[in-house]
Amino acid sequence: MAGAVGGNSMTHMLVTRPEPDGQSTLARLQALEISAQATPVMVRKTLDVSLPPPDGFTAMVLTSTNAIRSLEERGVLGNYLQLPVFAVGDRTAREAEAVGFKRVSSAAGALQDLVNAMAIARLPGPVFHPTGRYSAGDLAQAVAPLGIMVATARIYDMVAVDSLPPEIMASLKDGSITAVLCYSRRTAEIFAQLTQDLEAAQRKRLAMLCLSEAVAEPLLENHFIRISLADRPDEDAMMALALAVAREQTGP
Numbered sequence: 710m711a712g713a714v715g716g717n718s719m720t721h722m723l724v725t726r727p728e729p730d731g732q733s734t735l736a737r738l739q740a741l742e743i744s745a746q747a748t749p750v751m752v753r754k755t756l757d758v759s760l761p762p763p764d765g766f767t768a769m770v771l772t773s774t775n776a777i778r779s780l781e782e783r784g785v786l787g788n789y790l791q792l793p794v795f796a797v798g799d800r801t802a803r804e805a806e807a808v809g810f811k812r813v814s815s816a817a818g819a820l821q822d823l824v825n826a827m828a829i830a831r832l833p834g835p836v837f838h839p840t841g842r843y844s845a846g847d848l849a850q851a852v853a854p855l856g857i858m859v860a861t862a863r864i865y866d867m868v869a870v871d872s873l874p875p876e877i878m879a880s881l882k883d884g885s886i887t888a889v890l891c892y893s894r895r896t897a898e899i900f901a902q903l904t905q906d907l908e909a910a911q912r913k914r915l916a917m918l919c920l921s922e923a924v925a926e927p928l929l930e931n932h933f934i935r936i937s938l939a940d941r942p943d944e945d946a947m948m949a950l951a952l953a954v955a956r957e958q959t960g961p
Contacts, residue, residue, distance in 0.1 A: 720958040778837040779865040888916035901931035
């Protein structure tokens with residue numbers, strides 16, 4: 710799971726994303742010549758829940774690429790390929806197109822941007838929303854004022870790992886890891902729980918790079934104070950943030 714990449718030895722970042730996203734982020738950091746390694750704090754598990762037939766839905770709403778992967782693992786993705794897709798962001802939209810969806814639109818943002826896009830489209834509903842057991846927001850509640858009914862299927866679970874590898878904990882404690890990238894609130898919650906043994910001074914010096922304010926909140930509550938937020942909730946903005954932090958840590 711972990712792999713070091715080249716770069717200045719004065720900065721070394723930890724990617725906490727589940728695979729395969731962790732390796733994707735690692736490759737992008739490598740392209741920026743930032744030293745990093747990937748240690749996921751969650752593992753995706755596809756759930757054997759009942760799924761509705763595609764008939765009657767006006768669209769599918771995707772808030773994560775993990776939903777696409779889980780539909781593929783269940784062998785049912787082909788049943789839904791004719792549905793238009795509303796994706797929360799560009800990356801999820803690209804993944805949907807890659808697996809065969811023909812009509813895909815991206816809200817290029819967070820949940821509220823997705824709700825706005827659905828409002829503009831004036832969807833008659835209902836829509837199908839395959840998602841995870843733990844969701845950052847409640848889509849059904851968010852679009853209820855629009856009169857759109859949402860059929861939610863919790864098709865996967867992101868299971869927290871029991872502990873971080875000993876070498877990762879050692880690197881966090883001795884300062885070898887200088888920054889950590891967190892992409893979701895639950896990732897941040899799990900990371901905070903797994904690093905309870907860190908002393909106050911060790912938390913204070915560790916730079917936490919977060920996708921949004923919501924992601925940062927559990928870290929602040931657990932006394933991580935060097936918080937940096939991406940300008941937008943997407944991977945490009947996280948890479949820009951990582952580059953800025955790396956330059957700050959290594960100097961000009």
